[in-house]
Amino acid sequence: MNQKLIVRAVAAVFTVAVLLGAGYVAGSRRTATDTPIALAMAASPSAGSDKVDTKTGRKVLYWHDPMVPNQHFDKPGKSPFMNMELQPVFADEGGSSGVKVDSTLQQNLGIRYATVVRQDTAEGFSAIGTTQFDESMADVVQSRVTGYIDHLYASAPMQRVAQGAPIASLFVPDWLAPQEEYLALKRSGMDASLLAAARARMQALSIPDGLIASLDRTGKAQTHVTLFAQRAGVVTELNVRDGAMVSPGQTLAKIAGLSKLWLIVEIPESLALQVQPGMTVEATFAGDASQRFSGHIREILPGISGDSRTLQARLEIDNAGLKLTPGMLMRARVSGAKTVSRLLVPSEAVITTGKRSIVIVRNSDGRLQPVQIAVGSDSGDNTEVTSGLTEGQQVVASGQFLIDSEASLTSVLPKLEGSVAPEASPVAPSAASASASAPAAQTYETTGKVEKVTSSDITFSHQPVPALGWSAMTMTFGKPSPTSFPDVKVGESVHFVFKPSDDGYELTQVEPVGSTK
Incomplete structure (x- = not known):
């Protein structure tokens, strides 16, 4: 009887021990499983907490993973997101926004x-302008008679000429007969009225007064006349060549002066209503900032350019020193009369x-x-x-x-x-x-072993990433979409490429190690 009681007691004690052991193991497993979750969900400490960093002695507000900065922890330890230590955020730097740069x-x-x-x-505002010839100062060299180009002194367009320089010599056959008639009347002793009529006829045929005076002085008829430049400048147009026939009113050449130039300022369409004639313009040569010129807007040209969507304003600038030539780019500052x-x-x-x-x-x-x-x-x-x-x-x-x-x-x-x-x-x-x-589009790559695959991310135990200063670790990377990388399996060795994203890092490519190039 006593023996049975002893056996029953031993069995009861063994049963209790087994139950206690099972409960302990289950509790340990649940605690171990819940610890990262509890740690991850821990709230930030209150302002009155007295956590102090043992290394620096500074008050700590919370700890965080620099790769996931929005998640706060109330104690130091390993990051649940990466195989790295949590970093403290101190009270003397946690209350301000921005970046503290040493x-x-x-x-x-x-x-x-x-x-x-x-x-x-x-x-006012800034604008860009270009220099042009002042068309109001341009002179034309025209023929008043029918003749032929005997000699052309201006050889090509854009040639510089001085004031009074010869441009072309004309042979005018029609001038010979009235001059011989005048000389015959003069030699025959005709009265002054007939001589005056002959002189008036020569003038009507555009024979210059100087040539008529020379005819009276020398008694020899002249059939050649030379045309000269009325001002110094540039031959912008040359419409004839040696030996060409010319007719009355035909333009042989066009000469533009350089002592004054036009500056055409391109005004953006959005500022078109702010521009008025008379506004002051300070212009600087784009190639030499020391070359400054000033003037006032003379007129606003009508119409908006369909290509550049700009309005053109014209002003006259002094170029007496001949430092500027047409086509130069100028930086212009257009200023109004009042200040703001x-x-x-x-x-x-x-x-x-x-x-x-x-x-x-x-x-x-x-x-x-x-x-x-x-x-x-x-x-x-x-x-x-x-x-x-x-x-x-x-x-x-x-x-x-x-x-x-x-x-x-x-x-x-x-x-x-x-x-x-x-x-x-x-x-x-x-x-x-x-x-x-590093630019936002920068990508990084490494190799690793697939530890876990879900619809939203993949966890790898990967090799170091020198470009980011990472050592070998286990880390989770987001997928672009739930259907991305369907062939990736747990335990597989892969080569993968990733990039920074708003939520951490996102995968862009995952391939088995044997298939990478």
Whole structure:
């Protein structure tokens, strides 16, 4: 009897032990399974928490994975997203938006700042113009008689000629008979009335007075006449050649002066209503900034160019020194009579992407933050800001080459804008520098083993990625769509390509190792 009781007691104790062991194992498994979830879902510590980093002694707000900065953790440890340690975000740098750039790094990058100022500037805008011949100063060389080109002194168009230089010599056969008739009347002693009639006939035939005077003096008929340039300039047209026959009223050549030129300023269609005759224009030669010319708009030419969508304004500029020639490109500043108060920043501080304009502002705590602005017209080396900035703010005037393209702005600026989303964490300087140095379209590649496949992502244990400074680790990458890469299997060794995305990194190509090129 006692023996049975002992056996029953031992069996009961063994059963209890087995049940306790099973419960412990199940609890451990559940705890181990839930730990990453609990860690991932942990809320950020309150402002009054007293977490302190043991290495630096600074107060810690929370820990995070730099690759997934929006997820906060209340204790240090391994990241559930990657095989790396969580990084602390300290209280003395977590409350401000923007990026904190070390002063030494700023000096190495050549970052220079400028202050937003308000100035009274004349109303106006910048435009491009080209020089042209002043057509109002052009002279034409014409024949008044029927004759032949005996000798052509001007050999080709665009030839420079001096004032009084010969252009062409004409042989006029029709002049011979009236001159011989006049000489015969004079030798026969005819009365003065007949001589006067003969003289009037020669004048009617366009015989120059000088040639008639020479006829009286020498008694010899002349059938050649030389045509001269009335002003110094350039032969812009030459319509005859040696030996050619000419008729009365025919233009032999056209000569344009160079002492004054026209400047034709191309006014954008959007500014056409702002242009008025009499506005002052300061022009600078594009090839030599020291060559400056000024004038006033004389007239607005009617019509808008269908190709360039510009309105043309014409003004006269003095070229007495003959430094300019037609066709030169000029930078023009058109100014109005009254001044307007404008908010100005250096033009080099404005980053224009085509869709928006950005400046990098330095906050009161020294952090750099992108600000979208609306720009007006240019004023010399400055650009007017109509909204987005206030007087006295400081902006980055040099060093924006780190983010000088739309592709870089797409990837860098959203990370810099820490104030856009309340839950967004500030970006570490190293992350910002890495983003700035790589375009948004940059892709990376490596090889690895497929650990897990879901409809939204694939997990790899992959080799190092030197371009990103990554060591070998296990990491999850997003898929472009649920149906992407249907042939990828767990346990398979693959070569894959990925790129940065808004949610981390996204796969663009996954191939078995044996099929890569």
